[in-house]
Amino acid sequence: MYEYDEYNPKKKDEYEETEQESIANSADGMEGESHVDGESIEMEAEVISGEEYAEEISGEEFSEKEDFSEQESVSEAATEEGAEKAEAFAEASEESEPEYTGPCVREYHYEEKVKKPKRKQGGNGWKKFIAACLVCSIAGGSAIGVSYSAAQSHFGKEAGAKTASTSNTESVSYLTNGLSTVDIVKKVKPSVVSVSTTTTGVTQYMGHFTVPYEAEGAGSGVIFYSDDDKIAIATNNHVIEGANSIYVTLDGDKSVPAKVVGTKSESDLAVLSVSWSDLKKAGVEKVTTATFGDSDDLEVGECVIAIGNAMGMGLSATDGIVSMKEQTINVDGNSLTVLQTSAAINSGNSGGALVNSKGEVIGINTAKYNSSMAEGMGYAIPSNQIKPTVESLLETGTQPQPYIGITGTNASLYNLEVGALVLEVKNNSPAAAAGLQSGDIITQFNGKTIKDMDSLLKAMDSSDIGKKVDLTVVRDNKDKIKLQLTVADKNS
Known part of the structure; x- marks a missing residue:
């Protein structure tokens, strides 16, 4: 910014003309940048104080003081334009609602205030308040x-x-999803x-x-x-x-x-x-x-x-x-x-x-x-x-709860053939009496295909207590064996 200490209104035209010549003809100077709407302007100029310039023109003392700056004018223009954009953004914010999809997505509360900038101060004031809801x-x-x-x-x-109404400083509490x-x-x-x-x-x-x-x-x-x-x-x-x-x-x-x-x-x-x-x-x-x-x-x-x-x-x-x-x-x-x-x-x-x-x-x-x-x-x-x-x-x-007396899991968890993998056989249980062993994979129970532990439990629950059922098991991951056991009542 060019800064002049003194200025005489009567010499304004001469003053500005001389200033332009000084900028154009100066061999020594300084480099600066001013940004207007994304464009960069490079300038070289020799900085001359107002007092030196006044002495060079007429030797008179100037009685009034005021700042003149080409960059300041640019800044003020940008500031006014920024204020207009800020107002437009605030209006758009009032019409929009924060997106929310239920728990786990953090819910944000926004309060935005836009303040018009004062002349010679530049910039604009923004305040944000954010509160996060945890889930x-x-x-x-x-x-x-x-x-x-x-x-x-x-x-x-x-x-x-439900859908709740909100003001522009409250978050959305409900959405249809x-x-x-x-x-x-x-x-x-x-x-x-x-x-x-x-x-x-x-x-x-x-x-x-x-x-x-x-x-x-x-x-x-x-x-x-x-x-x-x-x-x-x-x-x-x-x-x-x-x-x-x-x-x-x-x-x-x-x-x-x-x-x-x-x-x-x-x-x-x-x-x-x-x-x-x-x-x-x-x-x-x-x-x-x-x-x-x-x-x-x-x-x-x-x-x-x-x-x-x-x-x-x-x-x-x-x-x-x-x-x-x-x-x-x-x-x-x-x-x-x-x-x-x-x-x-x-x-x-x-x-x-x-x-x-x-x-x-x-x-x-x-x-x-x-x-x-x-x-x-x-x-x-x-x-x-x-x-x-x-x-x-x-x-x-x-x-009455059908019971065969094993603890098992899905055979697929161990990259084995599809079925229910027997992890443990309870003592004095129907499974122990039938000859089931730890490591056996049950693939059929009472004529039903067993894909996993869940399907075995369903087949067992649908069995009649006291009745004999046929089992097909894979032992040592190769031999298929036929067994027969009697379903008991766990609560008896």
């Missing part, structure tokens, strides 16, 4: 062999998502309960003494049914197995006794009931039943939220994604086909809800991979396995 997930097992159609009476689906994380938790959390258990017994001490003990446990459950007499809660079998007393906590601090309606250890599922008389004594006037979604519709990478009684410290929520849809794990000697999720799962989460972006329960927490070598591996029983099992348990209680 969450859980773990599970499998339930096989019960009619799915019977489960529909208690597991309805709710209508689609999903709810916000906060709204999902608010919707589902009232249907999730904390489960507390007490187990008593005696144990041997130093081989000579019997010592009584009392152990307390913590877990979670999901309310799936309510009528005039009771509510029904789905949870994991391992949460309540062996417990002498069970209490569930609703509404944060209202604890009521619960009874076991039925269990299915093969699926690691159980149903509890609480009477309305006990609920009202505790001050509970109403409950919320969960809406169960279709776990078959899940995609790997889909975001999910886990809600449960983590560490027995009350209900909390975590987030993650669906990592795998058909993982096989062993829980208490039972092979389960489960969903795998990256959501944080901790002790006490078992029995809690795994929820999709619509606020539907698509899984029940069951387990996590506990190792210092791995993180973010939790497991959940898919909702399509939960629904028929807990519905049947609610109607008939604990049922």
Whole structure:
């Protein structure tokens, strides 16, 4: 910028003319750049003070002071143009809404203010405020062999998502393809309960003494049914197995006794009931039943939220994604086909809800991979396995459960022939009596082709207790062997 200390209005024309000649004819000078609309202008000029120039023209003193600069004029023009663009951008921002697709996608709140620049100051003022909403997930097992159609009476689906109005300084809370994380938790959390258990017994001490003990446990459950007499809660079998007393906590601090309606250890599922008389004594006037979604519709990478009684410290929520849809794990000697999720799962989460972006329960927490070598591996029983099992348990209680006495997994996980790989044969079991061995691959059961552990469980559950069934197994990955066993009742 050219800076003149003094200026006489009477000499303005001469002043500007001489200035132009000075710039054009100068041999020594300085190099500068001015940017106007992306164009770069290079200039060379000798800097001459206003006082020296005035003496050169007339020797007179100038009485008025003002800055003159060709670059300043350019800057002011650019500033005015920038202000117009800023105003246009602000108007466009008011008409647009941030895109949001449910949990896991971070939700941003924008507040933008545009201030017109003052003359001789240049630039424009922008302020942004951004708040990020964090999002969450859980773990599970499998339930096989019960009619799915019977489960529909208690597991309805709710209508689609809502759309909320917003101002230009508020984020979008709802979109038609999903709810916000906060709204999902608010919707589902009232249907999730904390489960507390007490187990008593005696144990041997130093081989000579019997010592009584009392152990307390913590877990979670999901309310799936309510009528005039009771509510029904789905949870994991391992949460309540062996417990002498069970209490569930609703509404944060209202604890009521619960009874076991039925269990299915093969699926690691159980149903509890609480009477309305006990609920009202505790001050509970109403409950919320969960809406169960279709776990078959899940995609790997889909975001999910886990809600449960983590560490027995009350209900909390975590987030993650669906990592795998058909993982096989062993829980208490039972092979389960489960969903795998990256959501944080901790002790006490078992029995809690795994929820999709619509606020539907698509899984029940069951387990996590506990190792210092791995993180973010939790497991959940898919909702399509939960629904028929807990519905049947609610109607008939604990049922006779077909049992052959093995622990197994999918043979394909070991790059072996398709079938169910036997990992362990229980002592005094039907499988042991039939001659099954660890390492055998079951390819047929009672005339049905066995592709994996899930298909074996389904075939076994549809078998008649006390009846003989034929098995085809591959031994040592080469020999096909025919065996016959008698199906037993695990609950007898």
